[in-house]
Amino acid sequence: MKNCIAVITLCLVSAMHVKRVVDCEKTHTTYSAKIFGFSWENCGKPEDPAVLKTLVLSPDPITIPGDLTASASGSTTVELASPLAVNVTLEKEVAGFWIKVPCVDEIGSCQYTDVCNLLNLLIPPGQDCPEPLHTYGMPCHCPFKAGVYTLPESGFYLPDMDLPYWLTNGHYKVQGVFGSMEKELGCLKITFAVHSNTNHCLCLVRH
Ligand SMILES: *[C@@H]1O[C@H](CO)[C@@H](O)[C@H](O)[C@H]1NC(C)=O
Numbered sequence: 001m002k003n004c005i006a007v008i009t010l011c012l013v014s015a016m017h018v019k020r021v022v023d024c025e026k027t028h029t030t031y032s033a034k035i036f037g038f039s040w041e042n043c044g045k046p047e048d049p050a051v052l053k054t055l056v057l058s059p060d061p062i063t064i065p066g067d068l069t070a071s072a073s074g075s076t077t078v079e080l081a082s083p084l085a086v087n088v089t090l091e092k093e094v095a096g097f098w099i100k101v102p103c104v105d106e107i108g109s110c111q112y113t114d115v116c117n118l119l120n121l122l123i124p125p126g127q128d129c130p131e132p133l134h135t136y137g138m139p140c141h142c143p144f145k146a147g148v149y150t151l152p153e154s155g156f157y158l159p160d161m162d163l164p165y166w167l168t169n170g171h172y173k174v175q176g177v178f179g180s181m182e183k184e185l186g187c188l189k190i191t192f193a194v195h196s197n198t199n200h201c202l203c204l205v206r207h
Contacts, residue, residue: 033163033196034061043175043187049146050076050178050186056153061195065160071153078185081143082116085179093171107164115178116142132156169195 037060042051052074062068089109091098103110112118119141123129129140132154139145171193178185 032066032160033064033167033194035064036061036193036195038062038190038192040188040190043189044177044184045187048184048186049078050074050080052186052188053148062158064158064163066158068156068158069153070156071151073148073150075148076144076146076185079143079146080178080185081180083114083180084116084142084185086112086115087177087179088112089173089175091173092166092168093173098173101166104164104166108166163196167194167196169193 038057040052040055042048044051052072055072056070058069088103088111090101091109092101093099101108106112123140125141128134129138132151133140136151138149138151171191173189173191175187175189177187
């Protein structure tokens with residue numbers, strides 16, 4: 001276990017070097033993971049216009065692949081329109097320290113200049129929004145009008161997916177700060193722990 005932590009540390013440290021990251025990424029595998037103790041909080045200023053009011057995910061742990069039940073509600077007092085920037089900071093606890101996971105392939109501690117563009121890429125405009133948004137008449141493209149948004153309890157299936165190489169066992173913190181035109185709109189912080197069945201220590205042992 002000690003060794004493994006040391007290797008994960010090396011792995012994260014080596015992620016600073018692009019070449020190593022590329023090598024590491026070759027060990028991407030499809031595997032199953034469990035997410036424990038998901039929790040969230042708003043981390044913005046009291047006057048931020050956008051806040052999440054509720055977010056309930058079950059079961060705990062959430063299994064990937066597996067079923068997920070979610071309900072959520074939030075509100076914004078201003079319209080959220082392009083360009084809608086988000087700065088994400090992802091940290092992983094390694095041997096008692098919080099280490100920032102770098103941005104690789106648009107995942108990690110990344111700065112997205114316009115989430116509206118990303119949404120348009122993921123869900124081509126003109127197409128129905130994915131379920132359950134479609135059923136509840138919720139939008140999936142900018143602009144999001146000022147108002148209250150509520151997603152009633154809904155079931156999702158989390159498919160088998162290629163999880164990033166750094167998503168190894170441990171505790172994580174993710175913070176997202178939303179803003180537009182130099183103004184902070186909202187901030188959300190999420191914490192969770194991961195248990196996966198693949199030993200990603202392989203990522204360095206191979207070299
Ligand atoms: C994101 O970070 C950049 C660089 O630090 C900063 O200029 C920008 O205002 C930040 N955006 C948000 C939404 O916080």
